Amino acid sequence: TQSTWGFSRRASPEEPEESSQKRRQLLKLKKQDFTVQELKHFVDNNEDGRILIAVNGKIFDVTNNGYDFYGPGGPYALLAGRDASRALATFSLNSSEFKDDDDDLSDISSDQMAGLKEWELQFVEKYEYVGKLLKRGEVKVARCSDVDITDDSDMAVIDATVSARKSVQRES
Numbered sequence: 001t002q003s004t005w006g007f008s009r010r011a012s013p014e015e016p017e018e019s020s021q022k023r024r025q026l027l028k029l030k031k032q033d034f035t036v037q038e039l040k041h042f043v044d045n046n047e048d049g050r051i052l053i054a055v056n057g058k059i060f061d062v063t064n065n066g067y068d069f070y071g072p073g074g075p076y077a078l079l080a081g082r083d084a085s086r087a088l089a090t091f092s093l094n095s096s097e098f099k100d101d102d103d104d105l106s107d108i109s110s111d112q113m114a115g116l117k118e119w120e121l122q123f124v125e126k127y128e129y130v131g132k133l134l135k136r137g138e139v140k141v142a143r144c145s146d147v148d149i150t151d152d153s154d155m156a157v158i159d160a161t162v163s164a165r166k167s168v169q170r171e172s
Contacts, residue, residue, distance in 0.1 A: 031129075055120050
């Protein structure tokens with residue numbers, strides 16, 4: 001499988017062949033928000049093997065559809081349990097691109113931000129949205145099943161964009 005950055009997934013001889021199709025599928029994670037520190041626990045070495053990634057302030061569960069890419073040995077395993085926004089915006093997997101704290105992305109260019117928005121749309125289309133990446137001082141919001149109590153108008157815009165894309169694809 002070829003990826004955007006030109007990496008391909010190859011199992012080493014000592015690594016068991018464990019594709020996402022062979023792995024057991026995990027149930028949907030209850031909608032919830034996480035801090036950067038809490039997100040670090042979701043790198044496949046937690047108790048259920050769940051992998052979460054934050055992109056542009058939104059957290060996605062990539063476990064069921066992206067394990068081969070983001071799980072151990074995958075070309076993007078470095079993104080697991082992290083805010084991957086800067087790495088995706090700059091197309092760099094250099095460890096210096098990751099912050100251990102909030103990253104406001106104020107120093108990235110408008111072209112990089114546009115690229116990050118495209119990545120965000122791809123994640124929305126392919127992976128399960130879990131919640132919001134909380135910044136320092138933000139408080140977790142109570143969730144009622146899969147519906148946010150707060151107005152998440154940004155996700156509504158993304159959902160509309162994804163729906164429009166799917167409609168265009170069906171017509172083609």
